[in-house]
Amino acid sequence: MMKIIGKMGKGKIYRDEKAKFSILLDSVAKKADIAEGKRAVEDIIRVIYRHQPISTKKIAQKTRLPLPIVAKVRTILERERILKRTERGAELTELGIEFAENFLKLKYKKSLTCSVCNGRGIVLDEFFEDILNRVKVWAKKRPLANTTIDQSFATPETSTYRVALMYERGDLEGKRILFVGDDDLTSLPAALTNMAEEIAVVDIDERILKLIEKFSQKEGVKIRTIKHNLRNPLPDDLKESFDVISTDPPYTVNGLKLFLSRGIEALGKEGIAYLSYSHKPIDEWLSIQKAITNMGFVISELIPNFNYYEGSEIIANTTFIARLIGRDLKAEIGDTEKIYTGLVKPVIRYYKCLKCGKIHKVGEEVKKVEDLVCECGGKKFKMVKREKIKE
Numbered sequence: 001m002m003k004i005i006g007k008m009g010k011g012k013i014y015r016d017e018k019a020k021f022s023i024l025l026d027s028v029a030k031k032a033d034i035a036e037g038k039r040a041v042e043d044i045i046r047v048i049y050r051h052q053p054i055s056t057k058k059i060a061q062k063t064r065l066p067l068p069i070v071a072k073v074r075t076i077l078e079r080e081r082i083l084k085r086t087e088r089g090a091e092l093t094e095l096g097i098e099f100a101e102n103f104l105k106l107k108y109k110k111s112l113t114c115s116v117c118n119g120r121g122i123v124l125d126e127f128f129e130d131i132l133n134r135v136k137v138w139a140k141k142r143p144l145a146n147t148t149i150d151q152s153f154a155t156p157e158t159s160t161y162r163v164a165l166m167y168e169r170g171d172l173e174g175k176r177i178l179f180v181g182d183d184d185l186t187s188l189p190a191a192l193t194n195m196a197e198e199i200a201v202v203d204i205d206e207r208i209l210k211l212i213e214k215f216s217q218k219e220g221v222k223i224r225t226i227k228h229n230l231r232n233p234l235p236d237d238l239k240e241s242f243d244v245i246s247t248d249p250p251y252t253v254n255g256l257k258l259f260l261s262r263g264i265e266a267l268g269k270e271g272i273a274y275l276s277y278s279h280k281p282i283d284e285w286l287s288i289q290k291a292i293t294n295m296g297f298v299i300s301e302l303i304p305n306f307n308y309y310e311g312s313e314i315i316a317n318t319t320f321i322a323r324l325i326g327r328d329l330k331a332e333i334g335d336t337e338k339i340y341t342g343l344v345k346p347v348i349r350y351y352k353c354l355k356c357g358k359i360h361k362v363g364e365e366v367k368k369v370e371d372l373v374c375e376c377g378g379k380k381f382k383m384v385k386r387e388k389i390k391e
Contacts, residue, residue: 021103024080032072035281040065042104044073045082045092049100050109053089061305061318064279120306122164131192132160138188138215143207145183147349148368150250150340151205154184154276158307162246162274162321163189169301169323171244171272172196178238178266180230180247180259183208184276191221200224200242202234202262230262231336240268248276248307248319253287255339260295261331273297273324276307295332297324351381359384 025038034040043063048054051062060070074090077083082096092100100106113119124132135156145151154162163186166172172190176198179187185208187201201223203209209225216223226235245266249259256277263273280288292299299322306321341347348363355378362369369381 018103021099024082028073028076028080031076032069034065034069034073035283036065040069041073041077044070045077045096045100045104046106048083048090048092049097049106050111052091053086055089057317059090064304064318064320119304120161120165121303122161122168124160124164127193128160128164128189131163131189132156134192134219135160135185135188138211139185141211141214142183142185143211144369146205146368147362148340149204150255151183153310154186154248155308155310156185158309159184159186160189161306162186162276163193165303165306165321165323166190166244166246166274167193167195169272171274171323175243176200176241177244177246178202178242178263180245180263180266181249182212184248185212185215186246187212187223188215191216191223192219194221198224198242200226200238202226202228202230202238204229230258231339234262234265239265242266242271244272244274246274246276250340251278251280252339252341253284253291254334254336255341256288257291257295257332257334258336258339260292260297261333264295264326264329264331267326267329269329270327271329273326275322275324276319277322278319279304291332292324294330295326296329297326299323300325348387349383350385352384353378354380354382 025041028041029038040063044059044065047059047062051058056071056074057067059074060067063070074083078085081093082099083090084093117123139153139156142153145153163172172193173195174197177190177196177200179201181203182201183203183205187199190196191199199222201209201212204227206227209227212223212225226238228235245263247259247263249255260273260275267273277288289299301323302320304320305318307319309317309319348361349369351360351362351369351372352358353360353374353376356374356376358374358376360366360372360374360381362372366372372381
């Protein structure tokens with residue numbers, strides 16, 4: 001543990017103490033291996049200062065940092081006696097409060113995020129609430145997520161809010177919309193509005209497509225489904241046929257390029273794209289931004305923490321949504337093989353059987369959670385840990 005302080009005068013911080021605090025920030029960032037650097041440590045402390053006591057998951061959501069990184073920083077700050085762990089979550093110690101107020105100069109403890117819309121900027125009226133309730137029934141019928149193709153299911157609320165945002169921005173009524181991958185089932189609330197001219201889904205997972213087809217039959221709506229591997233160009237009849245595309249691609253630069261490029265094939269020279277994507281460190285975000293602008297899109301709007309997911313603890317269950325406006329669009333396809341996270345950053349995942357508690361390893365002999373079989377007969381599992389595969 002780094003011994004950093006003697007007694008400080010109230011409201012004052014001396015030069016040597018300031019230097020020690022600065023060293024502490026750098027040290028924590030280095031130990032936690034944070035790509036965002038010491039600014040991320042400052043953000044974590046600021047969020048705790050404003051919202052304490054607060055859970056690690058909530059800290060990750062508010063700072064948009066990966067949950068394992070936040071957990072690591074929290075542990076280090078506890079060792080340095082900046083934080084203390086309570087039953088209700090993380091809190092600043094007396095030393096931590098002095099650090100926050102005298103070194104980081106924090107003063108105001110209120111959150112100004114709208115408590116009604118939770119920062120999304122829109123609310124659901126009775127019409128969309130009714131749609132949400134109908135979508136919830138079908139979301140429960142989804143198969144297990146196939147993590148080898150980066151499936152992570154958005155909540156029914158998220159899917160419905162996405163469609164409400166499309167409506168609010170004028171991208172739903174009378175529009176032809178293509179969902180480039182739709183394990184989130186966003187096409188369902190879109191179809192239930194009966195506002196779009198056409199709705200189509202292209203996806204590699206036949207299980208998802210069959211569920212969408214059953215939904216269409218039961219609910220009396222029309223959604224065109226196309227089974228297709230997006231590593232290959234879109235079928236000719238989908239090209240230059242849509243006004244709007246929506247995608248939640250694999251969270252890799254090549255995955256984003258590929259899915260947006262297939263979307264461009266569907267749009268033609270201009271159109272609107274809704275992109276859902278995880279919050280990334282600045283270096284990776286710069287690469288993503290360059291790819292987006294090189295294709296001819298501008299980011300007209302970006303709403304953090306718009307999307308929430310079932311069980312995606314690594315990304316703290318949340319990602320942003322961006323509305324892209326495109327003109328003179330052109331595809332930019334990178335490596336079409338390494339588009340999924342597991343191929344770029346191979347990991348071992350550990351899943352707990354919810355029936356007996358046994359821990360199972362996924363990523364070596366067993367490649368995906370769908371293939372897990374527990375001796376007790378349990379069929380439901382929760383991911384509890386993951387670690388990088390050493391090369």
